[in-house]
Amino acid sequence: xxPVLAGVLQLLALIVALGLSYRPLGDYMARVYSSERHxxxxxxxxxxxxANPSVEMRWPAYLRGVLAFSAVSVLFLYxxxxxQGSLPGSLGFVSIDPDQAFNTAASFxxxxxxxxxxxxxxxGHVVQTGGLAVQNFVSAAVGIAVxxxxxxxxxxxxxxxxxxxxxxxxxxxxxxLLPMAVIGALVLVACxxxxxxxxxxxxxxxxGGTQQWNGGAVxxxxxxxxxxxxxxxxxxxxxxxxxxxxxxxxNLFEIYLILVIPFALTRTFGRMVGSIKQGYAxxxxxxxxxxxxxALMMWTEFAHHGPAFxxxxxxxxxxxxxxxxxxxxxxxxxxxxxxxxAVNSFHSSYTGFGGGITMLGMQLGEIAPGxxxxxxxxxxxxxxxxxxxxxLMVGRTPEYLGKKIGTREIKFAACYILVTPALVLGFTAxxxxxxxxxxxxxxxxxxxxSEILYAYTSGANNxxxxxxxxxxxxxxxxxxIGIAMLLGRFLPMVFVLALAGSLAEQTxxxxxxxxxxxxxxxxxxxxxxxILIITGLTYFPALALGPLAEGLAA
Numbered sequence: 001x002x003p004v005l006a007g008v009l010q011l012l013a014l015i016v017a018l019g020l021s022y023r024p025l026g027d028y029m030a031r032v033y034s035s036e037r038h039x040x041x042x043x044x045x046x047x048x049x050x051a052n053p054s055v056e057m058r059w060p061a062y063l064r065g066v067l068a069f070s071a072v073s074v075l076f077l078y079x080x081x082x083x084q085g086s087l088p089g090s091l092g093f094v095s096i097d098p099d100q101a102f103n104t105a106a107s108f109x110x111x112x113x114x115x116x117x118x119x120x121x122x123x124g125h126v127v128q129t130g131g132l133a134v135q136n137f138v139s140a141a142v143g144i145a146v147x148x149x150x151x152x153x154x155x156x157x158x159x160x161x162x163x164x165x166x167x168x169x170x171x172x173x174x175x176x177l178l179p180m181a182v183i184g185a186l187v188l189v190a191c192x193x194x195x196x197x198x199x200x201x202x203x204x205x206x207x208g209g210t211q212q213w214n215g216g217a218v219x220x221x222x223x224x225x226x227x228x229x230x231x232x233x234x235x236x237x238x239x240x241x242x243x244x245x246x247x248x249x250x251n252l253f254e255i256y257l258i259l260v261i262p263f264a265l266t267r268t269f270g271r272m273v274g275s276i277k278q279g280y281a282x283x284x285x286x287x288x289x290x291x292x293x294x295a296l297m298m299w300t301e302f303a304h305h306g307p308a309f310x311x312x313x314x315x316x317x318x319x320x321x322x323x324x325x326x327x328x329x330x331x332x333x334x335x336x337x338x339x340x341x342a343v344n345s346f347h348s349s350y351t352g353f354g355g356g357i358t359m360l361g362m363q364l365g366e367i368a369p370g371x372x373x374x375x376x377x378x379x380x381x382x383x384x385x386x387x388x389x390x391x392l393m394v395g396r397t398p399e400y401l402g403k404k405i406g407t408r409e410i411k412f413a414a415c416y417i418l419v420t421p422a423l424v425l426g427f428t429a430x431x432x433x434x435x436x437x438x439x440x441x442x443x444x445x446x447x448x449x450s451e452i453l454y455a456y457t458s459g460a461n462n463x464x465x466x467x468x469x470x471x472x473x474x475x476x477x478x479x480x481i482g483i484a485m486l487l488g489r490f491l492p493m494v495f496v497l498a499l500a501g502s503l504a505e506q507t508x509x510x511x512x513x514x515x516x517x518x519x520x521x522x523x524x525x526x527x528x529x530x531i532l533i534i535t536g537l538t539y540f541p542a543l544a545l546g547p548l549a550e551g552l553a554a
Contacts, residue, residue: 007298007326010252014330017256018263025260026267026279032175033148033168034272042170053167058160059501062149065165066142066493070109073135074486077105080131081123090124091199091214103478108135110489111143111371113225113232113341113464114481116473120214120235125197132232133221137181140228141172143373146493147265148272150377153500154401155273160505162497176261177228184223184257191253192246193219218243226257229371231341231464239331239344240320251323251331251344258334258342262369263287265376273401277519282379284524289368289531290337293361297329300353318349318468329354336361339371341464348451348468355467356547359454362461363539364531365420371462377496379527383518384413384499386530390516390523400518402508412499419491421538423460423484428453428542430480437476442469446553450546455481460488 038046038053046053057065080087081096081104096104100117107114108131117123123132145168152162189195198215218234222244225232235241245251263283270279301315302325319328328345335342336358347358361368367378384398388405391398398405431437431452441448447469454467459481466472472481517523 003324003326004298004302006324007302007329010248010326011294011298011330014252014255014259018259021260022264022267022283025264027271029144029176029261029264029268030271032171033163033268035171038167039174042167042174045170045174046166049166051164051166053164053170055164056161057164059149059162059497062162062165063494063497065169066146066497067490069138069165069169070142070490073109073138074105077108077131077135078102080127081105084124084127087124087126089126089197093122093124096122099475099478100473103482104132106482106485107464108132108230108232109139110462110485111139111228111230111339111374112459112462112485112489113230114459114466114472114485115232115236115464116478116481118236119233125216128221128234129217133217133224136221136224136228136230136232137173137177138169140177140224140230140372141169143229143371144172144176144261144265145169145373146496147373147376148268150380150496150500150503151269151272153503154380154403156504157506157508160501162500162504177224180227180261181220181224184227184253185220187253188219188223188250191250192242193222193250194243195219222254223257225342226254226340227261227372229258229262229338229340229375231335231339233342239342240346242322245344247322248327251327254342254344255331255334258338258340259290259369261372262338262375265373266369269376269380275401275519278401281519281524281527282376282383284521285527285531286367286369286375286379288524288528289364290333293337293357293368294330294333297333297354297357298326300351300357301325301329315349315351315354318346320344332358333361335465336463337364337366337368337370339366339374339462339464341458343465346468347454347465348447352446352547352549352551352553355450355454356543356551358465359450359457359547360535360539360543362457362463363421363424363543364535365417366461366463367531374462374492378416378492381413381416381496381499382531382534383527384409385417385534386523386527387516387518388413389530390526394514396514396516399509399515402511403503403506404509408502409499412495412502416492416495416499417534419495420460420488423488424453424456425539425542427456427460427480427484431456431476434476436474440471440474440477442471446546446549450550453542453546456484459484462489 081101085095149162196215239245266279266283270276331344387398387400451470
């Protein structure tokens, strides 16, 4: 079988699996967030944290819950790393330095999972399972909660109440993420991923000496890192490591885990607003961009030139032979079009255009299908912008799902789409202007610039993948990327929840003959165009200096 055909068949199998999961999972999540019943374990949690899950919250209270919970999480994870050397199960590892501990705490709480350390050489079992793995669950649940709050803003009227944050957080964790993670971990163990609490042991001979391997609860962390679009790996090689991702079947399953909840949330959205067709329109937009990026990535990586590429069957540098170009390309697009950041190959080794595709996927805002929760609310913000543009074209007040999109709503949406580019381009410009950050680059020229641009794109967009080649374990990068991750995660949430509150207070506008039909393919095309144009205008100059310049020079 040719490598190209193998890649296409993997893509088709993935589409079938996602299609079979779409309706039951989407409907189930809609029931979870619409139910008034509380499970007994959930009641225990509410009692322990002193929360009343039946009290409805307006957007400022909902936001305070998000920020307070996340702030406590950052502090707890930071302190856990700082005292690691005194904890049992630390495997002899010392406590983490302050700048790296801050970076890691910010990273996992912000659902970014950027890692400036070697997992198998820095983190013991307690930090990995009691700190990082826990944040993989709850940070994902926070993202879903904010998305559900925005959906309620569209679905409700003449009220500013968006639900209860603590109830949404607990339900997302207990009823959705935990059951799926248990099943997924069993599948990964069956595929060959390890799951234990063994220590460090020496294995065989390697380059004239012995090699040290760590054990760990890898399968359970691997499944939630993908399912929650987190990305932080137990090992430095991440999902290229055979302990995390043993073979082609586990690779395809992990891609499925990355995409299944973000795609299914469009069905949840349709159910909760009372129009399945509206969910299909958002799904169509996400799917069109995802398939387009995947096809383009596979083409540019398979379009090899020269005898070395011919012998290898394509651009195999930095890719695992277990997965090949097809499996690596599909994984790379899935992880950068979502806020996952897990990697099964090294994006710095991709062709110039291939590296640019991974970067552009994050710069779109990771909305196709995006991170767990963040992809849906990011796409709905873009839908509001598209409706506004359409309204300007025909001279009509823009409406979306029966809600008028006025000055206040557009201001919130505009602030949302401006925050992340400002962080990415601002930090990149400062880093390139200073001597110390630029000294961390392995490469010079366009590729070296891409290393720094990718790092801040990944951090501010809460992706977490690295371009490789950049030494990010410095005080500068640990601090600035940590700040970018926190601001890139929580500032947009402020505008999303403020927008949700504004929409929930409105009186629905009756549909007329002049109402834009946002469930039609025409609107899907307009939405795709809006996303690409806004991103292109924002990032094109920076991309032209990096991956585009490198690709055209090749």
